Ligand code: HEM
């Protein structure tokens with residue numbers, strides 16, 4: 017149990033957010049699963065190229081081939097960066113999210129598209145804090161998945177200490 | 186060897202529970218086969234011709250007697266009484282039933298084993314030198330570094346959906362027994378001018394349909410930073426590796442398309458950003474792991490002499506036994522290439538024998554080699570005869586290490602859905618010509634024949650002194666012949682010699698090659714490969730097709 021406390025304190029919103037996200041998914045709109053306490057950004061999303069051309073939007077969408085680092089000069093005025101997962105097998109978005117967190121971005125990073133329940137543990141670790149899955153997720157499985165691992169082996173973007181730090185802490 | 190602590194065990198237990206739950210969702214049809222496939226692949230479970238095939242991880246090829254006994258138990262209880270040791274130092278079972286899979290995973294986890302990341306587009310089991318910790322020529326034991334990589338790569342959140350699989354090998358000698366230049370990352374431990382330990386880093390080697398030898402991206406990365414450096418390589422690959430074509434998705438293609446200079450520049454730029462983030466484990470963690478690979482307590486009084494009066498024993502010693510760094514000790518390789526056998530296969534009973542011998546005579550440790558043999562790494566010379574007798578009684582003492590009958594072979598058409606041709610029977614037919622005459626084999630010297638049943642190259646045919654590749658010729662099984670490959674420190678890729686053959690023809694062709702070599706070598710210590718390199722392909726071609 018002691019260890020679950022550690023997970024919760026590093027990332028205190030998990031349990032609550034999953035519990036609160038239980039609005040029944042509508043058939044025609046993908047459910048949004050959020051792990052943030054601020055209000056979601058409902059503004060339009062600009063594709064990266066448009067944003068870089070006349071950068072006024074507060075929300076931008078990255079496709080897998082887009083260079084997330086091109087947003088670094090603009091992070092201060094962005095509230096939401098949505099990372100598209102057209103196919104769950106395409107793992108470029110994991111690097112995108114983690115690089116944005118490494119660059120200090122604290123706004124919302126949303127994984128959208130072919131987002132499956134078995135991926136969201138990894139996605140949380142690299143810095144995603146909201147999910148717009150094309151196919152609604154079963155929230156009980158989400159909860160199970162996110163509570164699964166008591167420890168992690170490596171640093172990522174979620175502030176968790178890897179076991180090597182716990183061993184020698 | 187490394188033992189799990191509470192953290193390792195808790196992560197493995199959670200992983201097992203997770204996969205059981207995923208299997209349950211698949212069985213209840215809550216996820217599609219397409220969605221389930223990457224999940225089961227990340228747990229080493231393939232769907233093959235006849236059944237599920239399971240690949241169990243043997244981290245850096247080292248296992249204890251207790252673990253070997255469990256592998257025997259698994260073969261007996263869940264399979265057909267045998268297992269198959271692979272070129273990446275793992276073990277495969279060919280006849281697994283999905284319904285029994287949960288129990289099987291539980292059994293494995295009782296002995297700190299699992300099947301994670303033995304397939305799928307993730308960082309695979311880390312491989313290493315089978316003589317690690319015992320070799321007279323090593324700088325330090327490479328396995329602590331492999332263990333650091335094992336932990337770092339396990340459930341890596343950023344690198345679990347790579348463009349393609351990713352294989353890393355670590356060695357600490359000039360002699361390369363792990364084919365590091367044919368891995369996605371090959372790490373060679375070395376010292377810089379100041380005597381500090383670090384790695385030479387090769388990237389972009391691999392076999393498959395586009396065989397490429399790895400290139401050096403860095404001559405020296407200090408050991409304390411090699412994890413963040415690996416992270417940088419993986420990130421560049423994850424971002425820019427090709428995803429449009431599965432055959433071009435390995436890192437070797439990226440390295441080749443960018444060129445080594447540009448690729449290196451990108452890795453260094455990435456590393457400059459990552460290194461300050463404190464991704465490398467602290468020295469205390471290195472020390473903790475290194476301590477677990479501490480040298481065994483040697484018997485300092487162990488005699489350094491051997492009684493070689495039994496000629497069969499003497500033949501085995503001269504072929505299968507290597508020098509150990511500790512006087513009075515030796516390294517013994519157990520051949521899994523017996524007469525008429527299937528290369529790499531071991532029965533449950535044989536695994537039990539080996540587990541017993543490891544416990545009694547070899548510090549309870551066993552290694553798997555990339556040429557599909559096993560090793561007892563720390564045997565007192567005084568015990569070698571007893572070890573040999575027990576191995577011999579179990580058909581495990583064939584004195585053919587690195588000789589013409591020590592063939593690497595993939596499962597081929599007998600098991601594999603991707604195969605164009607059978608490979609096991611070809612290896613058996615070639616071996617049959619030589620296996621009754623060990624003197625002749627020894628006279629021919631080191632000769633590495635490697636057979637793959639299709640272009641994916643699981644049987645390392647590109648790295649064979651003689652490589653054989655199964656192809657489909659208008660619906661018929663056919664075989665190409667390649668010469669001149671090496672997976673060792675003198676790495677080279679084998680080249681096609683000429684038109685292909687049918688099953689009979691390829692066996693005859695190998696015969697002719699060997700006869701030609703025998704007549705053309707300058708002296709008995711010139712290996713087949715050396716003769717080929719000296720003379721070039723033309724006279725060999727003449728000998729086969731002329
Ligand atoms: C029977 C099921 C198997 C299947 C379906 C399979 C599939 C494949 C495929 C598709 C590749 C090519 C990957 C690429 O080039 O990107 C490959 C490569 C490879 N496989 Fe297998 N394999 C099987 C069994 C084995 C076995 C039994 C071994 C060891 C004896 C093995 C060892 C390897 C090795 C060493 C490579 C090449 C290394 C490299 O990728 O550079 N495989 N396999």
Ligand code: SF4
Pocket residue numbers: 595596597598601602603604605637638639640641642643644
């Ligand atoms: S080389 Fe081809 S036939 Fe042999 S195991 Fe690999 S995929 Fe199957």
